[in-house]
Amino acid sequence: MECPTPDLYLPAESGRLRFRYGLSRRVGARSARLFLFGLFALAAGAPFLANDRPYAVRIDGRWHFPLFDGLDPADFSWLLATFVVGFVLLFLLPGRLSQRKGDRRGMLLTGRCIIFVLLLAAAIGGLGGAVLRLRPSVDYRGLLASGRAERAYFAPVPFGYDRTDLAARERPPDRVHYLGTDDVGADVLARLIHGSRISLTVGLAAVTISGLLGIAVGLILGYYGGRVDLLGMRLLEIVMSIPPFFLMITMVAFFPRSLFNMIVIIGITSWTTQARLVRAECLKLRDQEFLQAARALGLTRCRILVRHLLPHAVAPVLVHASFAVAGAIFLEAAFSFLGFGLAPPAPSWGQMLSVGISSSGRFLWWLSLFPGLAIFLTVLSCNVLGIRLRDRIDPQGVRVPA
Amino acid sequence: MIELADDTHTNGLVKVEDLKTYFPVRKGLFGRVRGHLKAVDGVSFTIQAGRTLGLVGESGCGKTTTGRTLLRLIRATAGRVLFDGREVFSLSRRELRRLRRDMQIIFQDPFGSLNPRMTIGSLIGEPLQVHEGTRGRLLRRRVGELLETVGLSPHYAGRYPHEFSGGQRQRIGIARALALHPKFIVCDEPVSALDVSIQSQIINLLADLQREFHLTYLFIAHDLAVVEHISDYVAVMYLGRIVEYASSDELYQNPRHPYTMALLSAIPRPEPNRNRRRIELPGEVPSCLHPPAGCPYHPRCHMAVERCGRDLPTLTPKADRIDHLAACWVTT
Numbered sequence: 001m002e003c004p005t006p007d008l009y010l011p012a013e014s015g016r017l018r019f020r021y022g023l024s025r026r027v028g029a030r031s032a033r034l035f036l037f038g039l040f041a042l043a044a045g046a047p048f049l050a051n052d053r054p055y056a057v058r059i060d061g062r063w064h065f066p067l068f069d070g071l072d073p074a075d076f077s078w079l080l081a082t083f084v085v086g087f088v089l090l091f092l093l094p095g096r097l098s099q100r101k102g103d104r105r106g107m108l109l110t111g112r113c114i115i116f117v118l119l120l121a122a123a124i125g126g127l128g129g130a131v132l133r134l135r136p137s138v139d140y141r142g143l144l145a146s147g148r149a150e151r152a153y154f155a156p157v158p159f160g161y162d163r164t165d166l167a168a169r170e171r172p173p174d175r176v177h178y179l180g181t182d183d184v185g186a187d188v189l190a191r192l193i194h195g196s197r198i199s200l201t202v203g204l205a206a207v208t209i210s211g212l213l214g215i216a217v218g219l220i221l222g223y224y225g226g227r228v229d230l231l232g233m234r235l236l237e238i239v240m241s242i243p244p245f246f247l248m249i250t251m252v253a254f255f256p257r258s259l260f261n262m263i264v265i266i267g268i269t270s271w272t273t274q275a276r277l278v279r280a281e282c283l284k285l286r287d288q289e290f291l292q293a294a295r296a297l298g299l300t301r302c303r304i305l306v307r308h309l310l311p312h313a314v315a316p317v318l319v320h321a322s323f324a325v326a327g328a329i330f331l332e333a334a335f336s337f338l339g340f341g342l343a344p345p346a347p348s349w350g351q352m353l354s355v356g357i358s359s360s361g362r363f364l365w366w367l368s369l370f371p372g373l374a375i376f377l378t379v380l381s382c383n384v385l386g387i388r389l390r391d392r393i394d395p396q397g398v399r400v401p402a
Numbered sequence: 403m404i405e406l407a408d409d410t411h412t413n414g415l416v417k418v419e420d421l422k423t424y425f426p427v428r429k430g431l432f433g434r435v436r437g438h439l440k441a442v443d444g445v446s447f448t449i450q451a452g453r454t455l456g457l458v459g460e461s462g463c464g465k466t467t468t469g470r471t472l473l474r475l476i477r478a479t480a481g482r483v484l485f486d487g488r489e490v491f492s493l494s495r496r497e498l499r500r501l502r503r504d505m506q507i508i509f510q511d512p513f514g515s516l517n518p519r520m521t522i523g524s525l526i527g528e529p530l531q532v533h534e535g536t537r538g539r540l541l542r543r544r545v546g547e548l549l550e551t552v553g554l555s556p557h558y559a560g561r562y563p564h565e566f567s568g569g570q571r572q573r574i575g576i577a578r579a580l581a582l583h584p585k586f587i588v589c590d591e592p593v594s595a596l597d598v599s600i601q602s603q604i605i606n607l608l609a610d611l612q613r614e615f616h617l618t619y620l621f622i623a624h625d626l627a628v629v630e631h632i633s634d635y636v637a638v639m640y641l642g643r644i645v646e647y648a649s650s651d652e653l654y655q656n657p658r659h660p661y662t663m664a665l666l667s668a669i670p671r672p673e674p675n676r677n678r679r680r681i682e683l684p685g686e687v688p689s690c691l692h693p694p695a696g697c698p699y700h701p702r703c704h705m706a707v708e709r710c711g712r713d714l715p716t717l718t719p720k721a722d723r724i725d726h727l728a729a730c731w732v733t734t
Contacts, residue, residue: 298502
């Protein structure tokens with residue numbers, strides 16, 4: 001029989017509790033989704049939100065568009081990724097998930113079309129920028145102040161994440177720097193916005209690697225059992241005993257510090273939990289008759305693993321993946337804090353946290369609070385979303401009216 | 403080897419010869435094999451196309467293991483199974499997969515045999531998709547037809563197994579087994595988990611389907627009353643061996659093995675005034691690990707003589723009826 005995962009399972013008869021619980025969970029899930037959606041938008045639109053180059057500037061009677069000229073390949077890929085993900089979320093997925101909505105569909109569709117047009121504009125804008133030549137950075141603020149530039153339109157946060165200003169170091173939040181500046185005078189808000197990219201990239205990419213590895217290994221160990229399981233589990237224990245920090249230090253000794261290395265190391269050291277979860281689920285189901293039925297029908301082994309076993313493991317895998325995203329973001333912060341992570345101009349939330357307690361003996365509360373809050377909310381949202389997702393996937397669990 | 407068959411049986415669709423399934427019993431730290439559990443110990447029978455063989459016995463006597471072994475869901479220790487002239491145990495994995503279309507199984511537990519994560523439509527459609535590459539609208543139509551064949555509405559295709567009752571689920575299991583037009587179906591206690599009122603519905607459905615699609619059944623049950631209705635031949639199993647084999651009518655009228663007699667006397671009859679003489683079986687089924695010497699049934703037998711504890715009786719035909727076999731020293 002189907003066993004729901006024990007935590008947060010509610011018996012069907014507790015109607016009132018179920019309603020209250022469902023309501024809070026629904027609201028929680030909605031705000032979590034909103035937050036993560038916003039974070040993704042922030043990551044994609046980072047150069048448009050926080051940039052020291054103006055959108056447009058008029059110098060000697062001619063208009064220049066330095067912000068668009070200065071976009072780099074990473075910016076374009078984020079814009080394209082946003083377009084693709086947004087398209088999938090808006091058009092391909094909901095049609096399958098919400099077949100019951102019926103009459104609300106027309107309204108939803110117009111809403112979707114508007115967002116689609118915006119997305120398309122973003123994509124075209126991004127691609128259009130790619131055609132323009134890259135130009136070196138210029139101090140446009142200085143140009144404006146000296147009167148060479150007649151007019152300029154800046155982004156809402158008119159600072160780049162790598163623009164330092166030693167004259168304005170360690171400033172608490174004020175009207176110029178909304179969230180203050182760090183030890184080299186870089187704007188905290190600008191770095192926070194650009195840092196969302198690094199956190200999201202590390203979190204998602206590392207979890208993708210560890211998830212794929214863990215699921216594959218777990219399915220094989222759990223389904224075949226016996227000697228395969230025995231040997232595989234010993235291998236798994238060996239991997240578990242390798243601390244990611246140790247591996248990271250070794251890596252840093254031989255290779256330059258990079259985001260890619262960090263992702264790979266977090267990925268290949270954290271798949272063991274996923275593998276054990278999937279394996280446990282498979283062992284539980286190994287003797288179930290529906291697997292015998294699948295074999296009797298002559299289904300291929302691959303199909304049995306992926307179609308009949310994997311769906312049962314989806315709930316624990318998803319719930320764990322949300323924790324794993326959090327773990328990866330924390331680990332990235334720790335690496336950066338200790339100096340194994342990204343080199344300083346790169347804006348990492350963890351690195352910013354470390355500046356808050358380490359520089360010049362002062363406690364820069366804004367450098368601890370805001371990046372800390374960003375990490376906390378991201379992690380919380382991932383968890384809430386994972387739980388909600390599990391409820392929707394498990395057809396026998398609590399079904400909260402959507 | 404025990405020869406069950408007279409001449410008419412030699413060309414059956416399914417031919418099982420001296421099938422043995424032993425499970426190794428491991429003990430200790432290093433899992434040394436300390437003995438064998440002889441779940442099926444030398445079973446032979448033949449089923450002709452379009453007929454039904456009922457396989458009856460107590461729980462733990464090896465009925466289910468027999469059924470699953472001959473479908474190669476459990477590895478056989480020894481013996482041969484011929485299906486349509488092909489040897490099942492020596493087929494390669496690919497050949498076996500092709501053969502699976504022709505031999506199917508209906509499971510006892512209608513709750514455990516359907517994947518709770520899949521909709522009815524995808525459960526029934528899956529074999530079609532895999533073996534015949536049916537897709538899209540055609541697949542949906544075929545699934546709908548199959549659901550109608552087993553007496554369910556095609557609208558149920560989008561629902562999940564937990565939304566159905568036991569009888570309905572068993573119908574779904576049957577539809578799934580039927581999807582590839584098999585020739586042979588092992589019905590592994592298909593009604594044991596169901597209410598009595600539902601049991602007859604399912605048995606009638608199976609009988610109708612047999613007529614319609616010319617199916618061959620191996621019908622496994624622990625209840626002679628259930629088997630009586632659907633079987634052409636009945637084999638009674640005890641502790642991994644067949645102890646009596648006869649046509650359905652013959653077995654119910656003139657049982658020859660004392661175990662069969664005991665089973666028959668346990669069938670409740672709706673005639674309260676009739677004088678029933680019930681044979682009670684003392685004790686438990688002996689362990690398959692340490693079967694008693696001689697006839698495995700003798701410790702519980704009400705007719706046992708001294709010889710029963712010494713020699714193992716073989717299946718022998720009755721003098722006047724060549725297709726009625728029993729393994730007993732007393733009644734033969």
